Amino acid sequence: xxxxxxxxxxxxxxxxxxxxxxxxxxxxxxxxxxxxxxxxxxxxxxxxxxxxxxxxxxxxxxxxxxxxxxxxxxxxxxxxxxxxxxxxxxxxxxxxxxxxxxxxxxxxxxxxxxxxxxxxxxxxxxxxxxxxxxxxxxxxxxxxxxxxxxxxxxxxxxxxxxxxxxxxxxxxxxxxxxxxxxxxxxxxxxxxxxxxxxxxxxxxxxxxxxxxxxxxxxxxxxxxxxxxxxxxxxxxxxxxxxxxxxxxxxxxxxxxxxxxxxxxxxxxxxxxxxxxxxxxxxxxxxxxxxxxxxxxxxxxxxxxxxxxxxxxxxxxxxxxxxxxxxx
Amino acid sequence: xxxxxxxxxxxxxxxxxxxxxxxxxxxxxxxxxxxxxxxxxxxxxxxxxxxxxxxxxxxxxxxxxxxxxxxxxxxxxxxxxxxxxxxxxxxxxxxxxxxxxxxxxxxxxxxxxxxxxxxxxxxxxxxxxxxxxxxxxxxxxxxxxxxxxxxxxxxxxxxxxxxxxxxxxxxxxxxxxxxxxxxxxxxxxxxxxxxxxxxxxxxxxxxxxxxxxxxxxxxxxxxxxxxxxxxxxxxxxxxxxxxxxxxxxxxxxxxxxxxxxxxxxxxxxxxxxxxxxxxxxxxxxxxxxx
Numbered sequence: 001x002x003x004x005x006x007x008x009x010x011x012x013x014x015x016x017x018x019x020x021x022x023x024x025x026x027x028x029x030x031x032x033x034x035x036x037x038x039x040x041x042x043x044x045x046x047x048x049x050x051x052x053x054x055x056x057x058x059x060x061x062x063x064x065x066x067x068x069x070x071x072x073x074x075x076x077x078x079x080x081x082x083x084x085x086x087x088x089x090x091x092x093x094x095x096x097x098x099x100x101x102x103x104x105x106x107x108x109x110x111x112x113x114x115x116x117x118x119x120x121x122x123x124x125x126x127x128x129x130x131x132x133x134x135x136x137x138x139x140x141x142x143x144x145x146x147x148x149x150x151x152x153x154x155x156x157x158x159x160x161x162x163x164x165x166x167x168x169x170x171x172x173x174x175x176x177x178x179x180x181x182x183x184x185x186x187x188x189x190x191x192x193x194x195x196x197x198x199x200x201x202x203x204x205x206x207x208x209x210x211x212x213x214x215x216x217x218x219x220x221x222x223x224x225x226x227x228x229x230x231x232x233x234x235x236x237x238x239x240x241x242x243x244x245x246x247x248x249x250x251x252x253x254x255x256x257x258x259x260x261x262x263x264x265x266x267x268x269x270x271x272x273x274x275x276x277x278x279x280x281x282x283x284x285x286x287x288x289x290x291x292x293x294x295x296x297x298x299x300x301x302x303x304x305x306x307x308x309x310x311x312x313x314x315x316x317x318x319x320x321x322x323x324x325x326x327x
Numbered sequence: 328x329x330x331x332x333x334x335x336x337x338x339x340x341x342x343x344x345x346x347x348x349x350x351x352x353x354x355x356x357x358x359x360x361x362x363x364x365x366x367x368x369x370x371x372x373x374x375x376x377x378x379x380x381x382x383x384x385x386x387x388x389x390x391x392x393x394x395x396x397x398x399x400x401x402x403x404x405x406x407x408x409x410x411x412x413x414x415x416x417x418x419x420x421x422x423x424x425x426x427x428x429x430x431x432x433x434x435x436x437x438x439x440x441x442x443x444x445x446x447x448x449x450x451x452x453x454x455x456x457x458x459x460x461x462x463x464x465x466x467x468x469x470x471x472x473x474x475x476x477x478x479x480x481x482x483x484x485x486x487x488x489x490x491x492x493x494x495x496x497x498x499x500x501x502x503x504x505x506x507x508x509x510x511x512x513x514x515x516x517x518x519x520x521x522x523x524x525x526x527x528x529x530x531x532x533x534x535x536x537x538x539x540x541x542x543x544x545x546x547x548x549x550x551x552x553x554x555x556x557x558x559x560x561x562x563x564x565x566x567x568x569x570x571x572x573x574x575x576x577x578x579x580x581x582x583x584x585x586x587x588x589x590x591x592x593x594x595x596x597x598x599x600x601x602x603x604x605x606x607x608x609x610x611x612x613x614x615x616x617x
Contacts, residue, residue, distance in 0.1 A: 095408035095457045116404040120459035175364040194403045195429040200378035216424040
């Protein structure tokens with residue numbers, strides 16, 4: 001109990017015996033500042049500030065939970081379809097058949113096309129189907145809503161951030177152009193060697209196959225990547241290496257589904273940039289950067305919704321281009 | 328005085344102010360970031376290229392599922408989805424692990440533990456393959472190795488009486504070869520009693536005499552033969568193997584399994600062979616030499 005409170009405690013006892021309450025001689029520094037604010041600020045602004053502070057406290061996990069459930073369901077659908085032999089979704093994430101319709105991952109298809117240099121009809125149909133699918137559903141949403149490695153990396157990131165708070169590790173960022181370089185290198189390797197070199201190290205394919213067909217030694221490579229991300233570079237694979245992400249990012253150029261930023265309500269606190277896998281897409285939220293009152297977030301965005309969850313003012317929302325006009 | 332610290336007395340073009348020189352700490356940070364980037368590039372490209380090591384060391388070739396393209400084309404075109412694994416009624420197809428390098432996730436058959444017995448009748452794995460890695464119709468521009476081509480479409484004994492008795496295969500997976508004649512019970516003139524591979528063997532096979540459509544565990548099937556002919560008896564391909572009388576160098580007469588041209592290399596003989604180690608094996612990718 002501090003001195004101010006102790007004095008008041010004795011005072012209250014005297015009040016009980018009949019003394020009239022008096023204005024205190026001195027108040028604590030913290031209280032003095034708040035009193036000062038209350039004298040000088042108008043009430044509406046104060047209430048708004050309080051509401052904003054409360055919004056910060058009540059961080060929702062709505063989109064994250066929906067996303068994790070979707071990701072788990074999609075991957076378990078593959079697993080159970082094989083396990084119970086119901087033959088609805090056959091194959092793995094690299095290529096599959098959904099009730100007979102071919103679905104082929106764009107990056108795997110690209111690797112095969114470049115390495116094999118011969119494209120059969122089924123491969124073309126499957127690739128086109130998936131292309132249309134992800135144009136509708138937002139390009140890199142494949143990453144955050146489907147890719148099983150993304151989920152593992154998200155958990156590894158939590159450990160990394162925890163260790164960072166404890167000052168045990170630091171994030172050592174890498175040049176983002178690296179991913180473009182990798183994309184080109186793996187494409188050239190496929191063409192030049194005639195082997196789908198990237199497929200051999202793709203954690204997406206490895207984890208997906210491990211879930212469906214049982215674990216193998218290849219998971220050690222995935223584990224090594226996760227350890228690297230925990231101790232050295234935050235989200236290294238997804239941010240700086242994965243060519244699948246870039247492939248779907250390109251699809252994201254043509255998709256109507258994106259996150260929309262509203263300038264007016266934004267407080268420019270930058271919490272969205274702290275949780276984002278690809279903070280460079282959120283540069284528009286920096287004070288003075290928005291080119292218009294409403295700005296769509298760029299194609300590299302994975303539509304994971306973490307920023308939507310964390311934003312206390314609702315300035316970031318899911319949006320389908322042209323849909324609001326249509327309705 | 329270093330270059331960066333000198334006052335810039337050149338005329339500044341209008342509208343394009345020269346960026347202020349970077350601080351020492353910032354330059355150091357950029358240099359470190361560059362080094363990290365280079366290291367990560369090396370690490371991941373290195374990991375990717377390490378996939379070629381198994382090729383360089385020329386590991387024992389894998390027996391691929393029926394209809395597989397030649398090894399290099401096969402690995403180039405396989406998308407590693409495992410749909411062939413899922414449709415196989417006897418679970419003969421497995422996916423390769425990390426030790427196969429660039430072949431990781433590509434399907435293979437370990438015939439000794441579970442051979443392809445064509446109990447699916449239509450070669451389902453070929454039908455399932457989305458990229459044409461396993462195919463009935465090899466593109467015309469891909470060369471066929473001499474001897475890989477089957478002289479005629481193989482006749483599948485279980486559907487010999489069907490209107491369409493053949494398997495739509497044009498190339499063989501390999502060829503069976505009596506690799507350990509000294510072990511072979513037929514050559515020794517011995518018979519065989521009991522389950523072919525013991526009670527704990529987990530392989531399955533279709534037995535027409537038991538069930539036309541459902542493969543049963545081999546451990547449940549008891550054999551009792553005067554002279555061992557299991558490889559011939561269970562071979563699913565018509566005319567691929569027979570027991571013949573052969574003459575040893577010393578002039579003595581004995582029985583021996585002899586492999587013929589229709590052999591597609593499915594591996595049933597290798598799986599069913601009761602000797603340990605196995606007497607007859609599939610040589611993957613082997614071609615027919617007359």
